[in-house]
Amino acid sequence: MRGARLASVAILACLLSVGALAQPQRPSDEQRIRQLDRDWVAKVAAKDLAGTVAFYAKDGVVMAPNAPPAEGTAAITETWRGILGLPNGSLTFAPTRVTVAKSADLAYEVGTYSLAFDGAKGRVQDQGKYVVVWKKEGRAWKVAADIFNSNQPATP
Amino acid sequence: MRGARLASVAILACLLSVGALAQPQRPSDEQRIRQLDRDWVAKVAAKDLAGTVAFYAKDGVVMAPNAPPAEGTAAITETWRGILGLPNGSLTFAPTRVTVAKSADLAYEVGTYSLAFDGAKGRVQDQGKYVVVWKKEGRAWKVAADIFNSNQPATP
Numbered sequence: 001m002r003g004a005r006l007a008s009v010a011i012l013a014c015l016l017s018v019g020a021l022a023q024p025q026r027p028s029d030e031q032r033i034r035q036l037d038r039d040w041v042a043k044v045a046a047k048d049l050a051g052t053v054a055f056y057a058k059d060g061v062v063m064a065p066n067a068p069p070a071e072g073t074a075a076i077t078e079t080w081r082g083i084l085g086l087p088n089g090s091l092t093f094a095p096t097r098v099t100v101a102k103s104a105d106l107a108y109e110v111g112t113y114s115l116a117f118d119g120a121k122g123r124v125q126d127q128g129k130y131v132v133v134w135k136k137e138g139r140a141w142k143v144a145a146d147i148f149n150s151n152q153p154a155t156p
Numbered sequence: 157m158r159g160a161r162l163a164s165v166a167i168l169a170c171l172l173s174v175g176a177l178a179q180p181q182r183p184s185d186e187q188r189i190r191q192l193d194r195d196w197v198a199k200v201a202a203k204d205l206a207g208t209v210a211f212y213a214k215d216g217v218v219m220a221p222n223a224p225p226a227e228g229t230a231a232i233t234e235t236w237r238g239i240l241g242l243p244n245g246s247l248t249f250a251p252t253r254v255t256v257a258k259s260a261d262l263a264y265e266v267g268t269y270s271l272a273f274d275g276a277k278g279r280v281q282d283q284g285k286y287v288v289v290w291k292k293e294g295r296a297w298k299v300a301a302d303i304f305n306s307n308q309p310a311t312p
Binding site: 061133 | 262266309
């Protein structure tokens with residue numbers, strides 16, 4: 001009995017492995033977007049301006065606090081030139097939730113960011129949150145809209 | 157010839173009218189969302205707290221500047237209690253762009269808001285921008301995420 005049960009388990013394990021191998025290995029759209037976020041953070045860490053801006057759609061928009069919306073590649077580039085140029089700056093971000101439409105032409109993520117730089121009155125350490133909307137352009141996911149704000153109380 | 161041409165035009169116009177009448181009169185998802193925005197603004201103007209919060213999904217999130225994210229009905233209600241309670245306050249908003257996924261389970265809008273209230277140092281007049289993500293819950297569109305920030309320079 002014990003031998004038969006072991007054999008059954010072995011056969012089942014074998015079938016499951018073959019099943020797993022037969023599955024297409026293509027990442028899901030959520031996995032692709034999460035990877036894009038990691039790649040994006042790496043471009044930001046490298047202060048690669050063109051590489052950072054390349055994640056946006058041509059008609060994408062960045063909505064930074066205390067500034068008008070920056071729409072299109074030229075305006076987005078100027079916004080990021082400011083962020084990447086912050087003295088001794090560091091910025092990281094990561095999604096807490098990524099949701100993809102069933103039609104896989106639209107997705108959005110909610111996440112948190114951490115920004116630090118040398119300000120006029122000393123080191124600034126900011127924590128905040130963001131929404132990024134992604135849209136499919138051909139086969140590529142591109143950022144359609146990007147908006148963020150701070151969790152910290154406004155300076156009085 | 158002239159009479160025949162006029163008759164043809166009349167027949168064509170008639171066919172087009174019948175075609176238009178035969179079209180289903182159901183509003184598109186974009187039209188439905190734009191109407192929801194108008195209804196939402198009306199609830200805000202009426203200082204109807206429950207009516208204002210009812211636009212959000214149960215797991216929806218409001219991301220106001222200078223505060224942590226407010227997730228779920230209780231936290232969203234507290235955020236809106238603060239906004240609707242601003243002295244002599246007025247808030248309006250409207251989308252500039254509404255985009256619906258082909259599968260019609262997800263949509264987002266980009267828009268602008270106008271907020272005024274009596275502050276400690278006089279009347280505050282704020283202009284800003286926002287992103288609202290909508291998701292389909294059954295047949296109803298509900299707000300999944302709502303984030304905004306000011307266009308105006310930070311107070312020094």
